[in-house]
Amino acid sequence: MAGLTPVVLLAHGSRHPNADAAVSRIAAEVERTSGRRTMASHLDFSPLTLTEVARLLGVSGHREAVVVPLLFTDAFHLRQDVPDALSEAEEASGVHLHLAAPVGLGEDMAALIAGRVGSTDRLVLYSVGSSVPGANDTVAALAARAGELLGVPGHAVVATGGEGAGPDALVARCRDVGNVSVQPLFFSPGTLWDLAVRELSGQDGVQLGEPLGEDVAPLVVARAEDKIDDVTGERKEERE
CATH class of the missing domain: 3.40.50.1400 (Rossmann fold)
Incomplete structure (x- = not known):
């Protein structure tokens, strides 16, 4: 996996008027600290769906990205909504999306x-x-x-x-x-x-x-880097 593979945050989404901007600030902090292009997306209540963000990445020349769910528990959204959103986004954009572990409750x-x-x-x-x-x-x-x-x-x-x-x-x-x-x-x-x-x-x-808010950025970076390390290791094994 390329060293500057982008990161996509996948939030639940909210009707609150300040929610989208707050998630975008988290993405900006992840980008600042990781050096990776980072974008915010939402499962619901926002035009910035995962499909739309994946399309934007594809237009920019990216062929893959890591998706970190901004979710806490292993509940319905993580089990059903997130996989569905990834499948739809990959099909629509041609960008391969690697699903990282959620931020979680560790x-x-x-x-x-x-x-x-x-x-x-x-x-x-x-x-x-x-x-x-x-x-x-x-x-x-x-x-x-x-x-x-x-x-x-x-x-x-x-x-x-x-x-x-x-x-x-x-x-x-x-x-x-x-x-x-x-x-x-x-x-x-x-x-x-x-x-x-x-x-x-x-x-x-x-x-x-x-x-x-932005305080969660180090946890997002950790989840993304763990996934990138996993994919890099798998590809290395395939070449050997």
Whole structure:
């Protein structure tokens, strides 16, 4: 694989008016730090689909690219929407797309979240939520691990998913526990996080974080470079 193979970020997409710009800023930071041309694409709610971005890369002379999903859990979008988007984009553009691992919920994400938190008595991680069995459990494990790194309890609350979800559940989790840091498990601004902020703004002892934004760029670079190394190794073996 060529040394300057481009990278494409594949985000879920959002109706939030600031979401596309935020993902583009992440892409710009990945490009700045990796030296690779990097573009943003979205599964939904944006004209910058993976197919459109792949076409642009093809017109620029690129024959392949690495796609890094801006996704956290191994749920429906990663299992179904992402493979479908890759197939469609490859067929329409002629550009071969190598799918990297998603940003995910590993130790580097736990460290990133912990590093964004100041002094607090409790960490609460707020995520969209998933109907896929086990997906929300992985977010809860991430919250616990980030809390462990901070030396405080770490809890997760989901925005959607029935009983025990949403802003009311978040408010309840933050009540009467001293200082609480509420961190959004969102890459970019979202309507669900905006609702949570409105509910929690002004509540004593609550520190509200921001979507991950450009801070996630090192994790994206790591996923892309891992995939490039894998493909390079496979091609070397084929030649031997």
